[in-house]
Amino acid sequence: MNLSNLKPAKGSTKTAKRIGRGPGSGLGGTSTRGHKGAKSRSGYSRKIGFEGGQMPMQRRLPKFGFKNINRVEYKAINLITLQQLAETKQLLKIGLEELKNAGFISTSQKVKILAKGVITTNIEVEAHAFSKKAEEAITAAGGTVVKL
Numbered sequence: 006m007n008l009s010n011l012k013p014a015k016g017s018t019k020t021a022k023r024i025g026r027g028p029g030s031g032l033g034g035t036s037t038r039g040h041k042g043a044k045s046r047s048g049y050s051r052k053i054g055f056e057g058g059q060m061p062m063q064r065r066l067p068k069f070g071f072k073n074i075n076r077v078e079y080k081a082i083n084l085i086t087l088q089q090l091a092e093t094k095q096l097l098k099i100g101l102e103e104l105k106n107a108g109f110i111s112t113s114q115k116v117k118i119l120a121k122g123v124i125t126t127n128i129e130v131e132a133h134a135f136s137k138k139a140e141e142a143i144t145a146a147g148g149t150v151v152k153l
Contacts (some may be wrong), residue, residue, distance in 0.1 A: 085122025100131035
């Protein structure tokens with residue numbers, strides 16, 4: 006075997022349909038386009054969402070809702086997570102840097118502390134927002150809350 010006698014595997018290639026090359030080819034006449042109608046004409050291109058004249062989906066369904074441009078997206082961190090982090094790393098202060106290093110948030114995310122779980126250690130917690138119950142729980146355990 007060498008470069009001069011290489012050929013594709015049997016059945017892996019097909020010859021192209023030679024459309025519109027006369028009646029003897031079997032693909033002449035209408036050239037596989039059928040008779041009349043938009044699809045048979047040259048220059049036809051179907052519009053996106055066209056459903057054959059039926060009212061298209063994007064016009065049948067109504068618009069609803071709105072996007073609030075002033076929405077602030079927070080990453081929720083629960084007290085139970087803070088407690089586990091404080092116990093495993095022996096931390097007295099948990100801020101954005103500690104949460105980022107632990108893999109809970111990325112650099113650009115804002116953090117809100119929520120009250121799920123129990124906190125027993127007195128730690129300083131630094132975040133963008135706190136729920137009322139979370140704030141109360143942290144201060145009740147002897148910790149401090151710092152809003153950024």
